[in-house]
Every structure is written in C-alpha cells, then in structure tokens.
Amino acid sequence: MIMFYLCLAFSVLWVVNFIYLFLLDRQQKDIRRRLEARAQH
Amino acid sequence: MLLASTWMALMLGQIEPVQRNIIYAHIPSSICALLCFVVVLVASIGYLRTSKPQWDIVASAAAEVGTILATVLNLTGMIFSRAEWGVWWTPSPRLISAGLLWFLYVVYLILRSSIRGPRYLQARVCAVFGIIAFLDVPMVYISARFIPDVHRANFSFETGPQKLALFMGIGAIMILSAVFIWLKTDILRDQNKLERESAS
Numbered sequence: 526m527i528m529f530y531l532c533l534a535f536s537v538l539w540v541v542n543f544i545y546l547f548l549l550d551r552q553q554k555d556i557r558r559r560l561e562a563r564a565q566h
Numbered sequence: 567m568l569l570a571s572t573w574m575a576l577m578l579g580q581i582e583p584v585q586r587n588i589i590y591a592h593i594p595s596s597i598c599a600l601l602c603f604v605v606v607l608v609a610s611i612g613y614l615r616t617s618k619p620q621w622d623i624v625a626s627a628a629a630e631v632g633t634i635l636a637t638v639l640n641l642t643g644m645i646f647s648r649a650e651w652g653v654w655w656t657p658s659p660r661l662i663s664a665g666l667l668w669f670l671y672v673v674y675l676i677l678r679s680s681i682r683g684p685r686y687l688q689a690r691v692c693a694v695f696g697i698i699a700f701l702d703v704p705m706v707y708i709s710a711r712f713i714p715d716v717h718r719a720n721f722s723f724e725t726g727p728q729k730l731a732l733f734m735g736i737g738a739i740m741i742l743s744a745v746f747i748w749l750k751t752d753i754l755r756d757q758n759k760l761e762r763e764s765a766s
Contacts, residue, residue, distance in 0.1 A: 527585050530649035534588040534642045535572055538595065541641070542568075542742060545634050549749045556756045563763060 567741065571734035578727035585649035590731055592646055594739040595638040596664075602632030602743060603671070603703050610696035613689055619758065622689035625696055627750035629674050631743050636668040659709035660717035667706055670699040685758075 575590035609625035612618070643664065648654050655661060674695055681688040710717045723729045 527583070527649055530585055530645050531576075531587055534591045534645045535576075537641045537645065538591040538638055539568070539572075541634060541638050542739075545631075545746065549746065549753065552753050553749060553756075556753055556760065559760060560756060563760065 567734060567738040571731055571738050574727060574731035574734055578731065581723075581728065585646065588642060588646040588649060590735050592639065592642040593732065594735040595635045595642065597736055598739045598743045599632050599635035599639050599667075600703055600706065601740070602628045602635060602747070603667075603700055605747070606632060606671075606674075606696045607700040607703075610693035610700075613693045614697075617686065619685070619689065622693065623751055623754045623758070624747070625693065626678060626754055627747045629671055629678075629696065630750055631746040633668065633671045633675060634746070635739070635743060636664075636671060640664060640668050658715045658717050659713040660706065660715050663702060663705045663709045667702045670702055674699055 571590070571594075575587060581587050581589070605628035606625050609621045609628060613621035613625060643661070644654050647656065647661070655665075674692065677695055678688065678692050681691055709715065723732055
C-alpha cells in the first residue's frame, strides 16, 4: 500500500504538470489560428 | 531533468521509511508555488506603481502557474499525510495555511475572470487582491517553525544522492514553471491584442 501512495504522489506531479502544459499548448495554437484568420481578412 | 530527478529520488536517494520519498515530489512544488506567488506580489506592486499592462499579464500568468503548483503541493501533501499519519488531512497550522493559500489564489483567478468593465479596473482590483493574498505565503513558511505542528519544519537530506535528487527536482520544477509563465504570458499578450483589434 505504501508503494501505491508513492506511485500516486509522483503520478500526480507528472500528470498535473503535463495536463497543464497540454492545455497551454492548445490555448496557444487556438490564439495563433485566430490571429492568422484575422490577418487574412 | 524531471525524469532524471524522479529516477534519482526513487533509485539512488531513497529515504527510510519508503513513504518519505513522497517529499521529493512535494518539496519542489511547494518551493516553486511560493516563488510564483512572490512573482505575483512583485508584478502586482509593479502594476499599481506604473499602471503598465505588462505587469498585470505577468501577475495573471504567475498566479495561474502558482495555483497549479499549489494543487500539486496539496495533493502530494495529502498523499504523504495518508501514508505517514494514516489520515488524508488533519487540522494542523501548516496544512490549514497551505489549504488557505490554494483557496486564496483560486479566488484570485475567479475574481480575474469575473470582473466586468474596463481592463484597468480589473487589473487594479486583482493587483490589490494579489498583495493581500500574499500575506498567507509567510504564514505557510513560518507556521511549522513557530507553532507546534504534526508537519515537520524541515527534512534533513543526509547523503549526496539525496541532496542531488532534491536539488534536481527543485531545478526541474523551477524551469518548468518558468516555461509555463512564459507561455501563459505569451498567450495573454496575444489575447489582449486580439481583443484590442476586435474593439477597434
């Protein structure tokens, strides 16, 4: 059970940080797409 | 670097008993969350002094990244608490102040997205709230040192690999949070540009 908690703690560290990185990447791509669309009009 | 620090912590720098190795995930997030909130404080003061929107953008980005790290800090702390003391949470000064810290910056982010009206007003209110919310940061730091607490004031890392694993973890999370703040600042700047163009 102790090993489970250890794995859980490191998984939380990795998963939370990488989900946030993924979200930032998506936000950045979306905003660039909107800026490009605006520049074309 | 994060991968290397995790490997170092779990393979070379092991602490006995096993559950105490959770602090390799907990301490770097704690330090970096508190540093992000220092950035929020500095940027908020900078905005109130100069009224330059760049300061507001940096404060907003640092608050968001700090909240993410404070989430990791509280979650890993809860897991450590369960493994070490058998409970998910207990009302100790350090745990209450850390929980309050997370709550205050979540309120900061909600406040930022909910204030309607001119942008300068939103930025000014958030800067004032950012300064007030920072008052909890020294509380988190000093709570376990000056008030009797189940949470230890500090952990000693005796061997070289243990110290190296900890410093690599801190370095990795510090670089990661700097990248997060930089990316978020970029996004917010582009968003402002888009809003300005839409308005004109």
